Each structure stands twice: as C-alpha cells, then as structure tokens.
Amino acid sequence: MNRLAQVAVVLALGLAQTPAVCQAPGGGAAPSEAQTGPKAPPKGRQPKPYKDVITSEARTDRGLFAVHQIDDKVYFEIPPALLGAEMLWQTEIARTGPGAGFGGSPVGSRVVQWTRRGNTVYLCAVSHSLRGDGKTAIQRAVDASNVGPIVGAFPVEAEGENKAPVIEVTRLYAGDAAPVPAGPVLGGTPDSARSFLDRIKAFPTNIEARAVLTVNRSGPTGAAGMPGRGRSSQSAPVTAVAHHSLVLLPATPMAGRLFDSRVGYFTEEFSDFGNNENRVKSREYIARYRLEKKDPAAAISEPVRPIVYYVSREVPERWRRYVKQGIEDWNPAFERAGFRNAIVARDAPTEQEDPDWDPEDARYSVARWVAAPIMNAMGPHVHDPRSGEILSAHIILWHDVLKLCERWYFSQCAALDPRAQRLPLPEPLMGELLRYVVAHEVGHTLGLRHNHRASSAFTVAQLRSREFTEKHGVEASIMDYGRFNYVAQPGDGAWLLPKLGPYDHFAIQWGYGPIPGARSPE
Numbered sequence: 001m002n003r004l005a006q007v008a009v010v011l012a013l014g015l016a017q018t019p020a021v022c023q024a025p026g027g028g029a030a031p032s033e034a035q036t037g038p039k040a041p042p043k044g045r046q047p048k049p050y051k052d053v054i055t056s057e058a059r060t061d062r063g064l065f066a067v068h069q070i071d072d073k074v075y076f077e078i079p080p081a082l083l084g085a086e087m088l089w090q091t092e093i094a095r096t097g098p099g100a101g102f103g104g105s106p107v108g109s110r111v112v113q114w115t116r117r118g119n120t121v122y123l124c125a126v127s128h129s130l131r132g133d134g135k136t137a138i139q140r141a142v143d144a145s146n147v148g149p150i151v152g153a154f155p156v157e158a159e160g161e162n163k164a165p166v167i168e169v170t171r172l173y174a175g176d177a178a179p180v181p182a183g184p185v186l187g188g189t190p191d192s193a194r195s196f197l198d199r200i201k202a203f204p205t206n207i208e209a210r211a212v213l214t215v216n217r218s219g220p221t222g223a224a225g226m227p228g229r230g231r232s233s234q235s236a237p238v239t240a241v242a243h244h245s246l247v248l249l250p251a252t253p254m255a256g257r258l259f260d261s262r263v264g265y266f267t268e269e270f271s272d273f274g275n276n277e278n279r280v281k282s283r284e285y286i287a288r289y290r291l292e293k294k295d296p297a298a299a300i301s302e303p304v305r306p307i308v309y310y311v312s313r314e315v316p317e318r319w320r321r322y323v324k325q326g327i328e329d330w331n332p333a334f335e336r337a338g339f340r341n342a343i344v345a346r347d348a349p350t351e352q353e354d355p356d357w358d359p360e361d362a363r364y365s366v367a368r369w370v371a372a373p374i375m376n377a378m379g380p381h382v383h384d385p386r387s388g389e390i391l392s393a394h395i396i397l398w399h400d401v402l403k404l405c406e407r408w409y410f411s412q413c414a415a416l417d418p419r420a421q422r423l424p425l426p427e428p429l430m431g432e433l434l435r436y437v438v439a440h441e442v443g444h445t446l447g448l449r450h451n452h453r454a455s456s457a458f459t460v461a462q463l464r465s466r467e468f469t470e471k472h473g474v475e476a477s478i479m480d481y482g483r484f485n486y487v488a489q490p491g492d493g494a495w496l497l498p499k500l501g502p503y504d505h506f507a508i509q510w511g512y513g514p515i516p517g518a519r520s521p522e
C-alpha cells in the first residue's frame with residue numbers, strides 16, 4: 001500500500017471510530033472540513049506568504065510532517081491528509097538529576113488529533129472510553145458524550161503544498177503545553193528562561209523531540225510513583241531532559257482480545273454501547289503485542305515482525321548477556337502459541353551505527369539501566385487504546401536490584417548452594433539472578449500481571465524433587481513473587497531459581513495464540 005492510501009485508511013478509521021469536537025460533525029462520512037479548513041468565515045489572522053515564515057534560514061527535516069527549525073522556534077507543516085488522523089503523544093523523562101525521578105521514566109501517553117478550522121489548527125485529545133458500533137444511531141449518541149478536550153490552538157502562519165498548514169509549536173516542547181506535559185512529574189512549571197527545545201527529528205511515522213526543562217520544584221516528586229532517594233530541598237531548581245514522541249497509530253488497529261479474569265493480563269477498559277444487550281457493557285481488551293504468523297497454515301511459524309527488545313547502551317557490559325537471556329527466555333512459551341523466534345534481544349546500535357537511535361523513541365522496546373540506589377526493577381509499556389496493541393515497552397533496572405538479588409539469594413539459598421556461602425556472590429550466579437528479574441519484567445511488558453497464587457501451586461515434595469523442579473521450575477509462574485527455592489533441603493539437589501512455569505506458557509498461548517477464523521473479539 002502506498003503512503004497516501006495508508007493515510008486514507010487511517011482517516012477513514014479515525015473518523016468512523018472517534019468523532020471528536022474537532023472533526024466534521026456526524027463523525028463518519030465527510031473528511032473534508034478537518035482536512036481543508038474553513039467553510040465558515042476564517043477565524044484568526046490570515047496566513048503569511050510561505051517564504052516569509054519558512055525562510056531560507058530554516059533547517060528542514062521531512063518525515064511524518066515537515067519539521068522546520070528557525071533559531072529557537074520549531075514549525076510543523078502538516079499534510080492535509082494527516083489532519084484528523086489519530087496519533088499517540090508519549091512523554092518520558094530521558095535524563096534528570098538525583099532525587100527527581102530517573103532517566104527512562106514514563107510520564108504518560110495520550111491519543112491526539114490535529115484539526116484545522118479556519119486559520120487555526122487545534123490539537124485535540126481523543127477519548128476511546130465510550131464506544132458504539134460505528135454505524136447505527138447509537139454511534140451518534142456515543143459521539144455526543146465522548147468529546148475530547150482541545151489541548152492546544154495554533155494560528156496558521158503560512159500554507160505549504162496542498163494548503164498544508166504551517167504552525168509554530170515551540171511551546172509544546174519548551175513550555176508545558178504538551179498533551180502530556182513533563183512539568184507535573186518534575187514538580188513545577190518550566191521556567192522559559194531556563195527551558196528550550198534541544199533537538200527534534202522527523203521519521204516516516206513519528207516525530208521525536210528532546211527538551212531541556214528547568215522547574216522550581218514546589219514539592220516532592222517521583223515519576224511513576226518511584227521517587228529517588230536523597231530528594232533535594234523543596235525550593236531547589238530541577239533540570240531534566242524530557243523526550244516527546246508523536247507517533248501515527250497503526251492504520252488498522254489490531255484485533256482486540258477480550259479479557260478473561262482467570263488469565264492476568266493488563267487491560268484497556270471501555271464502555272460498549274454497541275451491543276444487543278439492554279445495558280451498557282464494560283469491556284476490556286488485553287494488552288499484547290501484535291504477533292502474526294508469516295505462514296498462517298503452519299503449526300509453528302516465524303512471526304511477520306518479531307518482538308524486538310534492545311539492550312540500551314548504558315547497560316553494563318558484564319550484565320548484557322544475562323539481560324538478553326532473560327528476554328529470550330520467553331521464546332518457548334511463544335512456541336507453544338505457534339511462533340518461532342517471536343522475541344529477540346539485540347544490542348542497541350552504537351552512536352556510529354545510528355546517531356538518531358534513541359531509547360525513548362516510541363518505536364523501540366528497550367532494557368534500560370538506571371544509576372540510582374533503588375532496589376527494584378519494572379516493566380512499563382505503552383499500548384494503542386483502541387485495541388490494546390503494545391507499541392513499545394521498557395524494562396527499567398535500577399542499579400541496586402543487584403543488591404536485592406544478592407540479599408535474597410544469600411538468605412534463602414546459602415545453605416543449599418555452596419556458591420552462595422560467601423559475599424559478594426560470584427558474577428555468573430549474579431548474572432543468573434539478574435536474568436530471572438529481567439524475565440519477570442519482560443513478562444509484564446508482554447502484558448502479564450502478577451500471579452501470586454502460583455507460589456502455592458507446588459507441594460513441598462515437588463519443591464524438594466530435582467526431577468520436578470528441573471522440569472517445572474520452583475513456582476507455577478515467573479510472574480509470582482515466590483523468589484528462590486528455600487523449601488528444598490541440602491542434599492535434595494533441587495532447582496533453586498524461578499523460571500517460566502506452566503502458567504506462563506498457558507497465559508502466552510491464551511493471549512497470543514492465533515484464533516483461526518475469528519472475525520470479531522467475541
């Protein structure tokens with residue numbers, strides 16, 4: 001499919017499913033007003049000649065939009081075909097100082113849409129929390145109750161080819177006007193004198209930008225509920241680098257898979273008014289990657305696109321191979337679901353190989369290492385709210401997760417494992433412990449929640465059996481907090497570390513296994 005055709009599909013879907021206040025009324029048929037602007041009297045000042053706005057000084061980068069930079073200002077030139085298309089705005093903290101969150105911490109994401117009305121382009125947030133059937137009268141009622149807020153308005157400064165509006169968007173990055181602003185996470189409003197857009201780059205389906213923001217913190221902060229230690233005092237300034245991704249959402253949303261409370265997946269919840277029952281139904285789609293067989297007829301096939309996790313540049317050399325193993329440990333579960341080599345770990349490209357590669361780029365799933373004395377790890381992801389499709393994920397490893405693993409293993413298994421009878425634990429053993437932590441966090445990024453029932457699934461006799469534990473591991477799921485096998489006794493020779501258990505294999509098969517012939521989530 002060529003690009004224009006793709007864009008047209010996006011528009012059709014976007015308009016059919018998510019009419020918003022910015023769009024032509026009625027939602028469905030006419031894409032005209034959103035794309036072409038006024039039928040009503042023009043609002044706002046008249047656009048200037050193109051060359052007076054985008055001067056010969058401009059540095060231009062062409063991708064999803066043309067991005068023009070002139071001095072410290074940045075302009076978007078939005079092709080009319082993309083007005084009305086749904087995009088995801090995602091914000092992360094890329095770098096920060098001690099006590100103000102951590103590099104790689106997610107701030108949030110939101111579906112947005114650019115729409116033109118007269119000589120103004122509006123940036124609207126799009127809500128998917130109420131849904132109809134997209135075709136009958138109930139859809140109009142849903143549309144009337146589902147209006148997303150306008151988060152920004154930009155005068156059309158000039159017009160490019162095909163009347164593409166040129167708007168100045170600097171404040172989305174250097175100020176706090178982004179649909180997902182970083183200021184609240186940093187604890188204040190950016191001071192314009194000490195905040196600026198550092199760089200911005202356009203790619204075919206996304207625009208990636210970094211801004212340096214300085215806030216005078218008005219209170220304690222902590223991104224994603226994970227504050228660092230050693231918080232600075234309340235009035236101290238904080239400077240951080242915020243990363244913003246604007247990504248065109250997939251032309252065709254992935255088929256949603258309905259949640260079943262017996263299998264613990266993260267979900268996207270919505271109210272369904274388009275069903276035939278005499279009430280609104282609360283429904284949930286599970287979060288999962290889009291995985292499609294290259295050869296749909298084969299029992300086991302390579303995927304069209306594997307799930308790729310990059311090991312970021314800052315992950316210490318000696319731990320990298322264990323991080324990769326923890327990622328690829330999920331492959332046997334995907335084989336049961338019908339996929340070979342479904343999940344792949346790769347080194348992030350070097351600066352020389354790809355200077356534009358960014359771990360915060362919304363297209364990449366990345367394992368990150370954070371220099372902070374926090375004894376934890378986590379696995380957040382971003383998904384398409386229309387379908388639950390996971391678009392990217394992070395595995396965040398704080399440095400002192402090593403200390404935590406060492407303490408646990410020493411206290412739980414020193415009597416059973418001669419390698420654990422002296423501190424510090426040897427590197428190969430620490431690597432295996434880290435591999436376990438990574439596999440657990442990767443499970444979260446694949447959509448899986450915790451399964452704490454798994455720690456009571458095996459009997460004492462089973463946990464003491466070498467044969468049983470070698471085959472099934474030490475708990476029924478690696479998504480448990482069962483930790484290590486302290487039930488086994490010296491001389492049992494039992495397996496001591498968690499690995500993927502029977503539940504994990506089942507859950508991946510249930511969530512990712514293709515359902516031949518399925519035409520709808522039901």
Ligand SMILES: [Zn+2]
Nearest residue numbers: 440444450479
């Ligand atoms: Zn967990």
